[in-house]
Amino acid sequence: MGENAMGLPLVSQDTIMIIEGPLTKITNGLQDPVQAYLNLGKDLVHLNALIGKTIKVKSTGFSTCKACKRQRDEPLFRMGFCKPCFFESPMAGDFILHPEKSMAHTGKVDRDLKIESDIQLQPHTVYMADSGQVKVGVTAGNKPWNRWMDQGASAGKILAITDNRYEAGMIEVALKAHYSDKTHWRKMLQGNRSEQSLHEVTEGAKKHVPDGLIHFIQADGHESQIKYDMPEQLPKLNWIKLNGTVTLEDELIGLRGQYLVFKSGLAWNVRGQEGLEVEMSW
Ligand SMILES: [Zn+2]
Structure with missing residues (x-):
């Protein structure tokens, strides 16, 4: 195991590993090519080191809202938030997707002026x-x-x-x-x-x-x-979203943005499923 800039111990790439936790966005480091890290539960995985290996990912049936941190046995509503938080948390305000709807500079409150001011000003x-x-x-x-x-x-x-x-x-x-x-x-x-x-x-x-x-x-x-760890030739790509019945078991061939790309052509957007609890093994 090694340490890295995020301060978490890196999971070994060489033995059979099973790790579990809610999905968080991939942290990308600007190198040639970009180095991608996935924080899952208490573990940090260096994804580039898994290229060429078959990895398995399946949903545990639970999800965790990124605002209230409550674990639920149902899918999240949108953008990693449960339904109440999506409509009430200042972290999910309209200004997030629509910066022009920011109001803190006028002193007007949307959901929580302190948090909105910190983010917008x-x-x-x-x-x-x-x-x-x-x-x-x-x-x-x-x-x-x-x-x-x-x-x-x-x-x-x-x-x-x-x-x-x-x-x-x-x-x-x-x-x-x-x-x-x-x-x-x-x-x-x-x-x-x-x-x-x-x-x-x-x-x-x-x-x-x-x-x-x-x-x-x-x-x-x-x-x-910016260059990524991707093969020159890609198979025909198909988008995949994990749920209770859809699981992944395939050879990882590339990494770009928030996507993992597999040998069969499956393309999985990790950030798009933020908060979904998964078990990942290789
Ligand atoms: Zn919530």
Whole structure:
């Protein structure tokens, strides 16, 4: 066993292991290629080390809400939250998916002004990324490469850094009229690239930033090129979602974003099932 930057002991890759816990999002480290770690229960798995091995994953029938932490014997409602938390927790407010709906800068409360202020009233980055197609996105802070890796982007470039989440959301809304804000999972996993460079893309995008917000534009924002542990040739891809009857048992061949890709072509989005309790073995 080794230690890593997350401070948790790494699970051995060599012996038969069975680990269990609620799914959490994969933590990606910006290396060449990206190194992916999955925290399951008290264990941390270095996923790159499992490539080439057959792994088994099955649902235990339970799930754990990421807000109230209560274990339930039924699926979660949405985004890792149980139904009450999805409608009441400040962590699941409208501003999460729609940054332009942020209100803390006006002093108006949505669900919990203290938590909303902590999240919204900090610098945010508006970026352009190539994740199978060019897209615009917003993320907190000024280190967007963590988000780019989570989305499986081949590259990302900073367009603007704002003072708060609302301003970033307003830039994103203006750009959504011209660019996608979604990632197409199949194009992303296949590593499709836009024909335009991100430099050209951001230069074009700057023209669409609303007048009152152009002072947030970065003249030549940071750009990252990102490589993943994926085979050159992929089988035909099929999306899989685990539940009480659907389980996984297949050879892991690749990792990109929040996806594990298997030899048969199954593509499993771990973050999409956040909170689902699973037993994983190899
Ligand atoms: Zn809950």
